[in-house]
Amino acid sequence: xxxxxxxxxxxxxxxxxxxxxxxxxxxxxxxxxxxxxxxxxxxxxxxxxxxxxxxxxxxxxxxxxxxxxxxxxxxxxxxxxxxxxxxxxxxxxxxxxxxxxxxxxxxxxxxxxxxxxxxxxxxxxxxxxxxxxxxxxxxxxxxxxxxxxxxxxxxxxxxxxxxxxxxxxxxxxxxxxxxxxxxxxxxxxxxxxxxxxxxxxxxxxxxxxxxxxxxxxxxxxxxxxxxxxxxxxxxxxxxxxxxxxxxxxxxxxxxxxxxxxxxx
Numbered sequence: 001x002x003x004x005x006x007x008x009x010x011x012x013x014x015x016x017x018x019x020x021x022x023x024x025x026x027x028x029x030x031x032x033x034x035x036x037x038x039x040x041x042x043x044x045x046x047x048x049x050x051x052x053x054x055x056x057x058x059x060x061x062x063x064x065x066x067x068x069x070x071x072x073x074x075x076x077x078x079x080x081x082x083x084x085x086x087x088x089x090x091x092x093x094x095x096x097x098x099x100x101x102x103x104x105x106x107x108x109x110x111x112x113x114x115x116x117x118x119x120x121x122x123x124x125x126x127x128x129x130x131x132x133x134x135x136x137x138x139x140x141x142x143x144x145x146x147x148x149x150x151x152x153x154x155x156x157x158x159x160x161x162x163x164x165x166x167x168x169x170x171x172x173x174x175x176x177x178x179x180x181x182x183x184x185x186x187x188x189x190x191x192x193x194x195x196x197x198x199x200x201x202x203x204x205x206x207x208x209x210x211x212x213x214x215x216x217x218x219x220x221x222x223x224x225x226x227x228x229x230x231x232x233x234x235x236x237x238x239x240x241x242x243x244x245x246x247x248x249x250x251x252x253x254x255x256x257x258x259x260x261x262x263x264x
Contacts, residue, residue, distance in 0.1 A: 037096045037117050037258040041087055042069040043110075045101025045124070046133075046187040047159050047168070048180070052100060055247035056254070063255045066091075074187045077105065077132075077194035084110040091115055096258045099124050100243060101216065102192060105133045111200025118261030119204050120254055123211035123242050126225040127196040134193040140221040142214070143167055156186040167215040171239045180241075206231040207257040209242055209250060216240040232257070 040060055044052040050069035060067045070087045072080040084106055088095055094117035099107035104124025111119050125133040147163025150156070159168055164181040172180075208226035212219050212235050219235075226233040234253055238245035 037094045037261045038064075038066055039091045039093055039095045040065050040067045040254060040258060041084070041091065041095050041097050042067065043084055043097065043099040043103035043106050044069070044072060045099075045103045046074060046192065047157075047184040048101070049183060049185050051183065052241065053243055056243045056251045059247060059251035060254060063251070065255065065258055072103070072106065072185070074102075074185045074191055076188055076190045077109065080106045080191060081110045085113055088113045088115045094261075096120060096254070096261050098122060098254055101125065101240065102133050102187070105196065108196050108199050108201055111204055112198055116200065116204060118206065118257060119201055120207040120209070120257050121201075121222075121225070121231070122209045122250060123214050123217060123222060123238075123240050124208075124225075125217060126199070126201055126208075126229060128199055128228075129197065130195050132193050132195045133191075134189075135195070136221060137192070137217070140218040142216055142218055144216050151186060155190070156188050158184055158186050167240070169239050169241045169244065170215065171213065171245050172241065176244065201229040201231075205257075205261055207253065207261075208233045209253060210235040211240055211242045212237045214238075214240045 042053045044050055050071045053069045057067050068087055070084055072083055095115045096118050097107045097111050097116045098120040100122040101124055104121045104126045107119055108126055125136050127133060127136055144163050144167040147160040147167060148157045149160055161181050165177050169177045169180055206229045208231035210219055210222040210226060210233060236242050236246050236249060243250045
């Protein structure tokens with residue numbers, strides 16, 4: 001199946017340090033605070049990288065939160081989940097796992113990690129068991145479909161300049177949209193098409209940001225996902241990249257989830 005048709009038209013001294021750090025992490029894991037989450041792990045989506053969170057990170061840090069943004073390979077769902085799990089293993093204490101776009105599928109699987117206390121979906125896919133980002137996109141088409149461009153292998157896709165300007169980030173200044181086009185990560189069709197086996201949102205507290213002007217993921221799909229997971233939900237009148245369009249409100253929402261995440 002052509003992907004552009006389905007949207008609708010990483011000496012012993014070092015070893016000793018590592019082992020000591022692991023011991024500290026294990027001890028800290030037994031001393032989680034009764035309320036609140038201090039660690040926030042941010043997971044970007046397709047055709048993007050960790051800089052997607054560049055406006056939100058300093059706002060969260062100013063609130064006293066420890067923040068890490070992963071860099072997904074975007075080669076397969078398994079590889080992206082493994083990357084996220086490696087980042088989770090380095091955190092001491094409970095983690096609020098935040099995913100944007102395809103990153104929502106990643107946190108849906110990786111969120112089963114015992115370090116994860118709660119999940120936040122930002123204009124994201126949140127597949128159920130047997131569903132994938134691709135199957136949800138197919139069933140809920142958006143205008144960006146015709147702007148997907150395969151590489152010579154047909155295995156990886158990028159968005160056209162028009163797709164970035166008009167569908168991905170239409171409410172950002174042109175210079176920011178141009179930068180997103182240049183820095184986008186080629187995304188594997190296998191990543192988007194891999195089904196979820198164990199959706200963590202069925203067992204963890206959840207929060208959801210619906211992007212009302214999203215032209216990548218249908219806002220109606222986002223609302224359906226939020227409803228079926230009984231998530232605490234807000235709707236922002238932004239493009240797909242809500243964290244770049246309205247970083248203050250996105251950061252405030254994530255901070256609220258961190259504060260109440262273990263009580264919801």
